[in-house]
Amino acid sequence: MIEKPNELPNVAQVDPFLGNAESDLPSPEGIAATWWCAKPPVGNTHPGASLPFGMVSACAYSGAYVTGYGRYGLSLSGDSPPVMYGEKEALGIAHFQQSGTGRIRMYYNYLLTTPLVDGYLEARTERQKLVDERAWPGFYGGRFEKSGIRFEVVATEKGVRHRYDFPTGVEPGVVVDLSAGGLLIDEMRTYPQWAEVDILEDGSICGQVLMEGIPIKFRCHCEGAEAFLWEEDDEIDSQGYVLSLERQKNRPAFGFGFRAEGVSRLELSFGFSLRSYERAKMATESSLSLEEAAIAAAAKWEDVLTKIEVSGGTKEQQEIFKTAVYHSCLKPADFSDENPFSAKDGPFFFDLSTLWDAYKTQLPLMMTLWPERGSAFVEFLCEVAEREGGFPVSYLMDNVPDRFTKQATGLCHAILEDARCRGIEADWDRVLALLWKTSQSGKGRKGRFGEYARSFLATPLSHTLDISYAHFCMARMARSLGHQVIHDKAAALSVHWRNAFDPETGLLREDSTYYEGENWNYSFRFLHEMSERIGLAGGAKSFVSLLDKFFGFSEAGHGERLFRFEGLNNEPDMEAPYAYIYAGRHDRTAKVVRRVMQCQFTTGIGGLPGNDDSGGLSSWYAWSACGLFPVCGQAVILIGSPLFDTAVFHLRSGDFRVVAEDNSTDNIFIKEAYLNNRKINRGWLKMSEFMAGGELRLVMSAKASDFATEALPPSFAP
Structure with a gap:
């Protein structure tokens, strides 16, 4: 498990969880007791991993308002926000989040990544309680309680690194949902207009998904793992899959898995570009371990x-x-x-x-x-x-x-x-x-x-x-x-x-x-x-x-x-x-x-x-x-x-x-x-x-x- 870099004094003082939930402020004194709330008293921040002014962020995704992280439903008044989930839950890790906004009709949360136990693909639809969360600038981690899977994500330049540690005796795997986007609230979902994905000779997966008119090209690599493509729950041929508008409901996805015994850790490297596959590929190429990448991200923040x-x-x-x-x-x-x-x-x-x-x-x-x-x-x-x-x-x-x-x-x-x-x-x-x-x-x-x-x-x-x-x-x-x-x-x-x-x-x-x-x-x-x-x-x-x-x-x-x-x-x-x-x-x-x-x-x-x-x-x-x-x-x-x-x-x-x-x-x-x-x-x-x-x-x-x-x-x- 990656340790917080307390030797970096400024990074050590930051709490990315500050403002994630409803306001719990000191009792207002004097004139402060007369002030009023025009908007929901909640910061709407999230603890996800990002670099300074970073292109990419990654955070646990529940589909809640407004960043995709947390427990709340749609709220527009100055009252307490409605509770969408009774406890903090997540479907997996999503990419690209807003920070502290209200209703802006653009909520990102693309390429939802969910760890699987023994190839159980339905896990991508099962929300799990989120526990043991940790975060500091550039890093975010936690554990899915039901499956026992621990995750750690680190922001990189134009990409994100994932690590999943699985319980002993299970077959590790991960699925990435191409159709994910927005929030799990009416009229706040985002659907792909078009997508394509392919398995490359080196075992990595590349593709692109068109979201809100923007072509998000990606490359995802998992060293030593076998790559798969799915449409809904069915594995499909790896050659040149294209999603049409008529087939959005089929929920295309890709993923990786290990079928060898004794493997309990799976690491993914994502790279993104809005212009070329080569740029996305370059964003995944690094000789750094995840621990070293976390230190590098924290150093940028310091x-x-x-x-x-x-x-x-x-x-x-x-x-x-x-x-x-x-x-x-x-x-x-x-x-x-x-x-x-x-x-x-x-x-x-x-x-x-x-x-x-x-x-x-x-x-x-x-x-x-x-x-x-x-x-x-x-x-x-x-x-x-x-x-x-x-x-x-x-x-x-x-x-x-x-x-x-x-x-x-x-x-x-x-x-x-x-x-x-x-x-x-x-x-x-x-x-x-x-x-x-x-x-x-x-x-x-x-x-x-x-x-x-x-x-x-x-x-x-x-x-x-x-x-x-x-x-x-x-x-x-x-x-x-x-x-x-x-x-x-x-x-x-x-x-x-x-x-x-x-x-x-x-x-x-x-x-x-x-x-x-x-x-x-x-x-x-x-x-x-x-x-x-x-x-x-x-x-x-x-x-x-x-x-x-x-x-x-x-x-x-x-x-x-x-x-x-x-x-x-x-x-x-x-x-x-x-x-x-x-x-x-x-x-x-x-x-x-x-x-x-x-x-x-x-x-x-x-x-x-x-x-x-x-x-x-x-x-x-x-x-x-x-x-x-x-x-x-x-x-x-x-x-x-x-x-x-x-x-x-x-x-x-x-x-x-x-x-x-x-x-x-x-x-x-x-x-x-x-x-x-x-x-x-x-x-x-x-x-x-x-x-x-x-x-x-x-x-x-x-x-x-x-x-x-x-x-x-x-x-x-x-």
Whole structure:
């Protein structure tokens, strides 16, 4: 049995089971008791094996909502999720999983692999209790209780390694179901559109299955075993099996078995490609043992997890933090050189499943710590825009782009300007040209960008904020590149966010729907003209009054329709705690941020307040626990209330260190701040100050001070 690599200190602190089940959080205290759940209180993470931003993952499969792992059925409200299975069960090990999403209509879980006892093929339909689970970054293992079969899986580059240890005296075998996909819930299954499979001369099996329009080519090798093909329960000829649409019900499968006595262990090596069998074959070729492969996977994760180092806090807080960084680095899935549409080498990503959440915190974290991956991501977005005529709001492993247009619009404009602000290398003239072209013609003109250009308003009203901000981002990029015409036109279109607000209330208008929230939850989003937005609310005092009602510091007025903060159960208002800084009330930000980290995160399977959404939630914690928060699309980093005594970001230009002196559970307020030993009295940093490396020293206190009451973050006029 493979042992956990405790000699890798960061890997040892990660718990991949954190957030797998319904929330079991500390009792809410103070204002936290007033917050509400818009979505099911469950993290929807899974413990499966994956590499950092890995192309492939592998996890036990029960068919449950939403990753295919676990016990829950479909849940869309803020109530406890319905229980689908009385105990944790599994049919086998499936490949490709989402991470922490909600209902996204794309659930993968392909090539379900089930160990067999004495060739008993029906085992692929028999769910077994799952016990003795173990997981750490890159590795996942456990035991099927009824059969006694122990399994271990390790993620590799574009593949997965499996090991199955069978009880003594049984004939070991394994079956791989080509027809598996999606969840075992109505309308959430995925069926192959076409497949082929063949046994090669070396005894390995290769083939491909077309899922959601994507050709997944694979090679599977099992040293020393005999290979088989089945259709339903019947063994079939190994030469060139092809599945037609009419024969989907026949459940094609392949597998391996040993008929020699004394064999109790079976090891499989999977390789995948979206372009060629040769690439899939290369992904299975390795001289490493499974133990060595597990060490190699863990070492890759250790390199990733050391990019931010923290000290201080409790052991539990350290575990939550390292697991948050781990969850922040699972997606997007890097499919470089595997573009199934252009068949060209180069950067390519899938699983932009919840981009409307990830763009605020997760992608800024990725681009900050791995600028080379940021460059690849920018190139990928441009390739998509050139090929499909528009930038995506989501991008899943299928041939139907932008399934989620009701959630948001124009997010890539903010993502790309944010990348430029962080110094990501790219052909920015090309980027700007694509942003402008796709916004003004084609899909843009026919969609909400066109609606906005005609009426200076787009519905739902949150899209008005999206598109106004998108034009601001294009204007800033054009200004930096010297494109005056684009700057002037984009700047003129960036001001109409005002049309979404009700000047009587200082909030977004109520005559609109709001995705997974209400008008209050979207009313405190960061805009480029924050001073104007605060003025629209009646000034700083009135703006703070609204925020106080939102977070629970005060109650609604007589007859006032109030909706509270979602407490990070959902992410539409994830930046709202930091909005106080724009009104000179850093002390309020400190109270809210510390209360969120105290009451909404913990260790264990119930450790998250809501869907992790591809790391969007976890990356909020990672930033906030270090005392910083990004403003996506602006060259600004906000200062919060650090949980740890020291946090060090290892950046390309040098380390940036946040030091919190006299930090404690009670000392949550900043008394004084020093940037590179020079005193500052502002609750924000320039991006250039952060990215260059240096030290931010914060002197903490139990009493609120006048810190950051006057030097407010910049407000960018067009």
